[in-house]
Amino acid sequence: MGDSIPKTMRAIAVHEAGGPEVLRLEHRPVPALKPGWSLVHVRARGLNHSEVFTRQGLSPSVRFPRILGIECVGEVAATTDAARLPEGQKVVSIMGEMGRAFDGSYADYALLPNQQLYPIESDLPWEVLAAIPETYYTAYGSLLNLHLEAGQTVLVRGATSGVGMAFAKLARSMAPGLRLVGATRSEARADLLLKGGYDDTALDLDGKLQVEGRPCQRVLELVGPATLKDTCSHVSEGGIVCSTGQLVGVWYMEDFDPIVDLPPNGFLTSFYSGNVDEGKLAGLIEYVEQRGVDMRPTRVFSLDRMADAHRFLESSEGFGKIVVTE
Template identity: 55%
Template sequence: MKAVVVSKAGSPEVLELIQRDIPKIKPDWTLVKVMGFGINHSEIFTRQGLSPSVTFPRILEIELVGLVEESSDRQRFPVGQKVVSIMGDLGRAFDGGYAEYALVPNRSLYTIETDLNWADLAAVPETYYTAFGAMKNLKIEAKDRILVRAGSSGVGQAFAKLVRSQFPDMNLVASVRNLAKEEQLLTAGFSKTILEKDGRLQTQETFTKIFELVGPATIKDSLAHLEEDGIISSTGQLGGKWYLEDFDPIEMLGDNVYLTTFASGNVNQVKLQDMFDYINIYDVPVSPEKIYTIDQIQTAHAYLESKESFGKIVVLNHQEV
């Protein structure tokens, strides 16, 4: 099979496409024919050597979609069953989905019912599940005015599509560091954009809900734009800061506001299928912005790191895609 191996930290050029034996089945694991996968910023961080728990060589990828090839639990995972793997140390503690086949622990594999094609399905798991979980925790109502910080990110746009599909008249605003992407964001479903400079929103506007994807680097500024009884979900760390420092909860949350989050590791069969049912019921447009093949993995990583990056990008495997 084709597999992409990282033997040392570095630029996209360290993503080496090689031929490797298909993994052998073992107790409590399932062999998946990987039909596709999305590329995530966390894999870029790992490739750059910024994930201390990850040792090289390693096949990256924290998510995948595919078909059961062989399983130690044939009753739960019959051959040909459509499956999704998300989180569970995939691509970190053991080899992930940057390959044509992957060996996945049964505990991290989920059967799903969906009619999405492989390209659309590959765009969904990590990105849309994160956005969907945050959307539920924000307890969104039709009257809300919502800000999405880092609206041009894949998760930000997934959130916009999920919300807009249920609430077509929602006032949904994206913050960006570059207004050159404004037209793309409006097309993606946002009502308007707000410029962000040096971690501060260039507006006095306030919101009832804020989806915070920049993270600890801008949470304090986001709280300054949150109305009383409002909710902020800090669900990303795109600002490169992992911890919230000098934070006095009584002072910062004293206006009767609420700070929550959503971790994509908070996943089970019911919750995951709930998301796919929502996508089906509200006809959510989940198609990726760009589609690559596994041979183009270096180009895909370079694009996601570039200023031109926009939305979700996926890689598809096998001829039948």
């Protein structure tokens, strides 16, 4: 390791399942290098609902104690691949069992597999870059799979999430002339969706979308298997549904007959942030810089306020993308 790397670091460790109070600030040794892995100085990380589920003990494969965090942006502090990942290189890391099978980004430093580190070139601030890995990349991949065209009505179910708000910004810049409808379980959040780029809103009550008929040509499904069948019932002939999120913690479908329940002559696709393509990631960063897409997070917290950040994410005020910096 380089001489500038400290021997200890701050880390937010979870020792048992529970509420935000189990996110404890500790001082731990900085991880030592091992073959095929490199050490990243974490500059910022986005928060995700899946991390809340893990903290609550709802991820069966995760064993505590664990440092959570499934994404980060930062710089290579020590490397085992100097050609691709030289010291000082800016990198993004997403998923790959980070924060689940091994310790993740809720720390000053994270030891990560080289194949899970993606070099980037960008002058965007760290808190803005931190919105890209899990949130904007997921929205971007989903958007490409939906094959958007001007004049379509596009519904986003789970629109107040970070991915939902990112999708609205990207869709506006890529396919002008769309009619974007954001679905939310809270009528009080309708104004936030309209201010965030949506043309209209729809209520999602008890897993039922409060719209008549099949008005949607495209749908981004972020709530997941819990509402996918109902979503398909509102998609017009030949439409496309992209199932991307699992916001309510339901992972599998029950009582779903594809022949009957998919839209007539329609299509079901999917995307998730673990489907990482280095070229696509670089293209997204270049695109948002050239187009000036506003990717600023809704709220920014410091690492020592991780419990507060989780409380905000779970609260009725939690909206858009939340980022935790150093």
